Amino acid sequence: MSHRSAKDFFRPLAVGAPAPAPEVPARPSRAIHFFDPSNAKMAAKVPAMVGTVDVLLGNLEDAVKADNKLAAREGLVRIAQDTPTLGGPDSPTQLWTRINALDSPWALDDLLTLVPAIGDRLDVVMVPKVQGAEDIHYVDRLLAQLEAKAGLTRPILVHAILETARGVANVEEICGASPRMQGLSLGPADLAADRRMKTTRVGGGHPGYLVRQDPVGGNVTGERSIFQQDLWHYTIARMVDACATHGIYPYYGPFGDIADVVACEDQFRNAFLLGCVGTWSLHPQQIAIANRVFSPSVEDVAHARRVVAAMGDGTGAVMLDGKMEDDASLKQCLVMVELAEQLAAIDPDLKALYDAIPADGSETGQEA
Numbered sequence: 001m002s003h004r005s006a007k008d009f010f011r012p013l014a015v016g017a018p019a020p021a022p023e024v025p026a027r028p029s030r031a032i033h034f035f036d037p038s039n040a041k042m043a044a045k046v047p048a049m050v051g052t053v054d055v056l057l058g059n060l061e062d063a064v065k066a067d068n069k070l071a072a073r074e075g076l077v078r079i080a081q082d083t084p085t086l087g088g089p090d091s092p093t094q095l096w097t098r099i100n101a102l103d104s105p106w107a108l109d110d111l112l113t114l115v116p117a118i119g120d121r122l123d124v125v126m127v128p129k130v131q132g133a134e135d136i137h138y139v140d141r142l143l144a145q146l147e148a149k150a151g152l153t154r155p156i157l158v159h160a161i162l163e164t165a166r167g168v169a170n171v172e173e174i175c176g177a178s179p180r181m182q183g184l185s186l187g188p189a190d191l192a193a194d195r196r197m198k199t200t201r202v203g204g205g206h207p208g209y210l211v212r213q214d215p216v217g218g219n220v221t222g223e224r225s226i227f228q229q230d231l232w233h234y235t236i237a238r239m240v241d242a243c244a245t246h247g248i249y250p251y252y253g254p255f256g257d258i259a260d261v262v263a264c265e266d267q268f269r270n271a272f273l274l275g276c277v278g279t280w281s282l283h284p285q286q287i288a289i290a291n292r293v294f295s296p297s298v299e300d301v302a303h304a305r306r307v308v309a310a311m312g313d314g315t316g317a318v319m320l321d322g323k324m325e326d327d328a329s330l331k332q333c334l335v336m337v338e339l340a341e342q343l344a345a346i347d348p349d350l351k352a353l354y355d356a357i358p359a360d361g362s363e364t365g366q367e368a
C-alpha cells in the first residue's frame with residue numbers, strides 16, 4: 001500500500017520534477033535485451049540493434065565484473081549519447097538500464113550519473129532485489145530530485161525485479177508504491193538462492209520437479225509416465241495478478257541456457273499465456289524467440305477477430321464452431337486484438353501477416 005494519500009499520489013515528489021503519468025505508456029516490450037556496456041564487443045553491436053528489438057537495457061548490475069562497474073556506467077552514457085535514435089518517446093527501441101542493488105556501493109552513483117547525462121532518453125530504470133515499497137519510495141524521491149535538477153520534462157519509469165522471498169511476499173505493495181512503476185520481472189536465479197531452492201540454474205525448469213503417474217495395477221516398479229512441472233508457475237502467477245491489479249506490466253526474466261532454444265521458447269510461452277507481456281534476452285539469438293512468442297499468432301488474431309465480429313454489441317451469447325462465446329470470451333479476444341494492433345504499428349512484418357487475415361477472420365495458414 002502506498003503511504004501517500006490519493007490526492008498526492010500524482011503530484012511530483014520534488015519541486016520542478018515532471019508530473020507522474022496517470023497511465024503506464026503501452027509500448028511494446030517483448031524482448032528486453034541485456035548488454036554489458038563495458039564489453040566492447042557487445043557495445044559495438046548496440047547502435048545497429050536499434051529498431052530490431054523493443055528494449056535495449058544497459059546492465060550495470062550482476063554479470064558486470066566489480067572492476068568494470070565504472071566502465072559500464074560511463075559506457076552506457078557514451079552509447080546513449082552516440083546513438084541519438086535510441087530511447088525516448090519517439091524511438092522504436094526504448095532505452096532501459098538495470099542499476100546496481102540499492103545496498104551496493106554503486107547504486108547511488110549510477111543514478112547521479114545517468115539521470116543528468118541521459119535522463120531525457122532513459123525510459124525505464126530497472127531496480128534489482130526490491131524487497132518492499134520502501135525501496136521504490138527511495139528511488140522515486142531520488143529520481144524526482146534528479147529530474148528537477150536536470151530540467152527533465154518526462155518522468156523516468158521504474159521496473160522492479162522480484163528476486164527475494166520478501167519481495168514476493170510484498171509484491172502487491174511494490175507494484176502500487178509509485179505511479180512511476182512500469183512493471184515487474186522475475187529474477188529466478190537470485191530468488192532461488194534467497195529461497196534456498198536446491199537448483200543451480202538461471203531460470204527454466206528442473207527434471208527433478210515432477211509428478212509421476214500412479215502405479216498401474218498397483219505395480220510401483222512398473223513403467224510410469226512422469227510430467228515435469230514448472231518451478232516458476234506460482235511466482236509468475238502472483239506477479240501477473242499484482243501487476244494487473246495496479247495497471248503495470250509483468251515480464252518473465254532470464255533464461256540462462258542460451259543453447260537450449262526449445263526450452264527457452266517453452267518458458268517464454270508459459271509466461272505469455274499466463275499474462276506476461278515480454279521477457280529478457282541475454283543473447284542476440286533470444287530476441288527472435290521473444291518476438292515470436294510475445295506476438296499473438298495469426299491463428300489467434302483471426303479467431304479473436306471472428307469472435308469480436310460475431311459478438312456484435314458485445315453482450316449476450318453466440319455459438320461459433322460449436323463453442324459458446326460471450327462477454328468474457330470477447331474480453332479475452334479484445335486483449336489479443338489490441339495487442340496485435342499495437343505490435344502491427346511498430347512491426348511491418350507482423351502488420352503484413354495480420355493484414356492478410358481475411359475480413360471474415362478465416363485463417364491464412366501463415367504463422368506469426
Ligand SMILES: CC(C)(COP(=O)(O)OP(=O)(O)OC[C@H]1O[C@@H](n2cnc3c(N)ncnc32)[C@H](O)[C@@H]1OP(=O)(O)O)[C@@H](O)C(=O)NCCC(=O)NCCSC(=O)C[C@H](O)C(=O)O
Pocket residue numbers: 033034035036041042043045059062063163186187188189190191202203253254258281282283284
Ligand atoms: C551469455 C554470454 C556470456 C555469451 O557470450 P559469448 O560467449 O560471447 O556468446 P557468443 O560467442 O555466442 O556471441 C556471439 C556474438 O554476439 C555478441 N553478444 C553476445 N551476447 C550479446 C548481447 N547480450 N548483446 C549484444 N551482443 C552480444 C558476442 O560479443 C559475439 O560477438 P562477435 O564475437 O563480434 O561475433 C553473453 O551473451 C552475455 O554476457 N549476455 C548477457 C548476460 C547478462 O546480461 N546477464 C545478466 C542478466 S541475468 C541475471 O542477472 C539473473 C537475474 O537477475 C536473476 O536473479 O535471475
Ligand SMILES: [Mg+2]
Pocket residue numbers: 062128163187189190
Ligand atoms: Mg538477479
